[in-house]
Amino acid sequence: MTVHGSLAFVRNSIGENAYVSDEIITSRAGVRVRVTNTDAEGRMVMTDLLCEAKEKALQVQNPHLMTFATLTGHVILSYGPNYTGLVSNGPARQIHADEEFRKAGSLLGEMHEISMLRREDFEVHASQDDYADLVNSARPVGGRRARGHQSPAAFMIAASGLDAHMCNRKQPLPYTHFDIAGSQGPSPGIPTGVPILTLCSRYLLDQFLK
Numbered sequence: 690m691t692v693h694g695s696l697a698f699v700r701n702s703i704g705e706n707a708y709v710s711d712e713i714i715t716s717r718a719g720v721r722v723r724v725t726n727t728d729a730e731g732r733m734v735m736t737d738l739l740c741e742a743k744e745k746a747l748q749v750q751n752p753h754l755m756t757f758a759t760l761t762g763h764v765i766l767s768y769g770p771n772y773t774g775l776v777s778n779g780p781a782r783q784i785h786a787d788e789e790f791r792k793a794g795s796l797l798g799e800m801h802e803i804s805m806l807r808r809e810d811f812e813v814h815a816s817q818d819d820y821a822d823l824v825n826s827a828r829p830v831g832g833r834r835a836r837g838h839q840s841p842a843a844f845m846i847a848a849s850g851l852d853a854h855m856c857n858r859k860q861p862l863p864y865t866h867f868d869i870a871g872s873q874g875p876s877p878g879i880p881t882g883v884p885i886l887t888l889c890s891r892y893l894l895d896q897f898l899k
Contacts, residue, residue, distance in 0.1 A: 690892060693745060697758075699734040701727065708733075713821050716740065718850030723816055726826030731758050732841045732848075733825055739864075740849040746862050747854075753786065754864040756845065757884065763837030764804075765871040773801045773883055774868040776842040779856040781863035790865065790884075793891035799872070799883055810836055810843035811852075823848055842866040 701707075708714065712724045717737040724733075735756055746752035764774040773794075777787040787803045794801045813827035813836075825848075827840050846852050846864065854862040867884055874881040 691749070693742065695738040695742065697731075697734045697738050699730050701730045716848045716850075718848065720823060720848045720850065721816075721821045722848055723818075723821035723824045725824045725828070729826040729841070731760050732845055736845050736848040739845055739851065743849060743851050743854065743862060747860055752862060753781065754851070754862060755867065756842075756864075757867045757869060759870040759873050760841055760866075760868045761838040761870055763834065764868040766833065767804075767838060768802045768871060770871045771800065773799070773872040773887075774804050774838050775801050775865060776804045776806060776839055776868065777865040778806060778846060778851070778863065780854070780861035781865050783856060783861075784863060786863055786865050790867075790887055790891060793894075794884060794887035796894070797886040797890045799887045801867075801884070801887065804839050806839055806843055807836070810840040811847060813840050814844045814847060838868050838870075842868075 708724055708727060708730075710724055710727055714722050714724065714733070716722055717740040722733070735758060739754065739756060742754050746754055764772075768774060775787045775790055781787065791801045791803060814823045814825075816822055816824055823844065825844065827834060845866070851862060851864055854860055869883050872881060872883040
């Protein structure tokens with residue numbers, strides 16, 4: 690097993706280099722994104738890394754793309770604290786990836802809830818003008834919007850060009866997003882390290898039990 694990882698760091702600071710509302714930014718995949726919510730910086734900075742990972746994944750056998758982030762408050766409203774929201778695309782669901790992660794986490798005490806991506810999660814990020822392809826945050830902005838933790842994953846899929854690798858395409862690529870906003874632990878405080886145990890359970894535990 691080979692693992693490649695990238696870290697996405699961003700400071701959402703005010704200043705001359707800050708991005709602003711209504712600005713249009715072109716992603717690594719060439720997708721034009723209109724900024725409708727400057728507080729959605731996490732998905733913006735992860736998108737280009739996901740695009741880069743997609744490019745690398747096309748060169749290897751049996752890849753599985755993943756992102757991990759404290760992305761939304763909505764996942765806490767949906768499942769409460771201490772639980773991770775798993776959001777997988779079609780190719781990942783075909784191989785039952787989210788269910789495998791859920792079972793693997795349960796073995797070592799990390800609890801996950803499975804969330805489904807729907808067509809509406811992609812549609813709410815479509816731009817309503819000819820100048821941009823997507824908006825980075827669906828309306829109304831905020832953690833209490835319906836499907837507020839599923840649609841950011843849909844946005845990253847579309848903005849990174851990963852939507853060209855869904856089930857009905859020549860090279861489908863499995864992708865799972867872990868929204869750990871609820872399971873990360875107190876902030877400030879000691880983080881839980883979720884989902885490290887889940888990944889160890891899923892990919893390494895069998896080797897130690899043989």
